Amino acid sequence: MAITLTVQAGVVGKPNVGKSTFFAAATLTDVKIAPYPFTTIDANKGIGYVRIKCVCRELGVKDTPVNSICIDGWRFVPIELIDVAGLVPDAWQGRGLGNRFLDELRRANVLIHVIDAAGTTDIEGKPVKPGTHDPLEDVEFLEREITMWMYQIISKDWPRIARTLDLKADLAKELSKRLSGLGITVAEIENTLSETGLLRKKPSKWTDSELKDFIKVLREKSKPIIIAANKSDLPTAEDNIKKLKKELNRYLIIPTSAESELALRKAASKGLIKYLPGDPDFEIIGEVTSKQRKVLEYIREKVLKKWGSTGVQQVINAAFLDVLKMLAVFHVENENKYTDHYGRVLPDVYLIPRGTTAREFAYMIHTDLGEKFISAIDVKTRKRLSADFELKHRMIIKIIAGR
Numbered sequence: 001m002a003i004t005l006t007v008q009a010g011v012v013g014k015p016n017v018g019k020s021t022f023f024a025a026a027t028l029t030d031v032k033i034a035p036y037p038f039t040t041i042d043a044n045k046g047i048g049y050v051r052i053k054c055v056c057r058e059l060g061v062k063d064t065p066v067n068s069i070c071i072d073g074w075r076f077v078p079i080e081l082i083d084v085a086g087l088v089p090d091a092w093q094g095r096g097l098g099n100r101f102l103d104e105l106r107r108a109n110v111l112i113h114v115i116d117a118a119g120t121t122d123i124e125g126k127p128v129k130p131g132t133h134d135p136l137e138d139v140e141f142l143e144r145e146i147t148m149w150m151y152q153i154i155s156k157d158w159p160r161i162a163r164t165l166d167l168k169a170d171l172a173k174e175l176s177k178r179l180s181g182l183g184i185t186v187a188e189i190e191n192t193l194s195e196t197g198l199l200r201k202k203p204s205k206w207t208d209s210e211l212k213d214f215i216k217v218l219r220e221k222s223k224p225i226i227i228a229a230n231k232s233d234l235p236t237a238e239d240n241i242k243k244l245k246k247e248l249n250r251y252l253i254i255p256t257s258a259e260s261e262l263a264l265r266k267a268a269s270k271g272l273i274k275y276l277p278g279d280p281d282f283e284i285i286g287e288v289t290s291k292q293r294k295v296l297e298y299i300r301e302k303v304l305k306k307w308g309s310t311g312v313q314q315v316i317n318a319a320f321l322d323v324l325k326m327l328a329v330f331h332v333e334n335e336n337k338y339t340d341h342y343g344r345v346l347p348d349v350y351l352i353p354r355g356t357t358a359r360e361f362a363y364m365i366h367t368d369l370g371e372k373f374i375s376a377i378d379v380k381t382r383k384r385l386s387a388d389f390e391l392k393h394r395m396i397i398k399i400i401a402g403r
């Protein structure tokens, strides 16, 4: 079994902030976007990409990517995005479109919290005079909703479960079975137990506040949040973004203009401009109408020059590379030609957790490769790597396996 696309980011936030616009820009999927709350009802799933510097140029080869895309020396590595309905306060208790949508986030490894940094919508997503709603409030409420949703799942039937957990030797493992649907790993549970000082306390003796504390820390570890401070193209966003960065230093906050990114990507796919997601600028290469030119120049002035990019690609990269601390590693079968057995050059690159060893990587590619693992080769330096060598970002690896 080869590696499948399992890493997923959930796009979350209150209604009407631009979640679907962000999703559409990142995946180029047509989805419904409108200036009122609850436009999205059924979740949208699509493929977005982490952008990394490809190794093709430093090796001086023309690559033939298979599981990813290479444009102008940039590798776009696929990840899954899920755009869900807007969340309102007390969604965890079923308010708004509530629980059902929270349940769609079970598999998400990281959450991209899209906020309306320009303050043009109230806490429920209804339009208000720009700049009159404080987005700081939205950050706090969303975090609470996610935590309470997890609390609700875990606390259901807790006294009975706690008594059975009391009898088990490996608390983390048993808890992980209980939480299996939430995409939480045993390691995350172990770390949470030791951080909250609950490792040696019998679950039936946990107080409600200890259970809540446990879940709060577990949420931070298993569903970490990155903030996309959206609508950064509007004049009221600037002061809010400064304030958010100052007051919320526990979060990574990246200004975004999803609407601008969507416009640029559409223009690029029509051949009107040369632009890659994440670029700091674009070049007009096609026949544009004066209206189109005006929109494009507006984006250049108000977004690209001001913030350095539209931020959408930066958020996705940061979610996987900085928050989840993943690495991109290339795999080849022929270390001289950098090919697979079909002769395709630098065909595949994989996003893997930091700390993944050479042998674990072999297992990810194919169980058989893992089982018959002998050693690995760091293709750039030709060095042999042992089974427990921890791979590094942008390495090219060949696995040597027995028959």
Ligand SMILES: Nc1nc2c(ncn2[C@@H]2O[C@H](COP(=O)(O)OP(=O)(O)OP(=O)(O)O)[C@@H](O)[C@H]2O)c(=O)[nH]1
Pocket (backbone or CB within 6 Å): 013, 014, 015, 016, 017, 018, 019, 020, 021, 022, 032, 033, 034, 035, 036, 037, 038, 039, 040, 041, 084, 085, 086, 087, 230, 231, 232, 233, 234, 256, 257, 258, 259, 260
């Ligand atoms: N100015 C500005 N408006 C934006 C931006 N991104 C989205 N919008 C607008 O915000 C409104 C809501 O966008 P959606 O993408 O539908 O928002 P949503 O968060 O998915 O909304 P729900 O599905 O209702 O929860 C639309 O009118 C968008 O055009 C942006 O970067 N800047």
Ligand SMILES: [Mg+2]
Pocket (backbone or CB within 6 Å): 019, 020, 021, 032, 039, 040, 083, 084, 085, 086
């Ligand atoms: Mg939507």
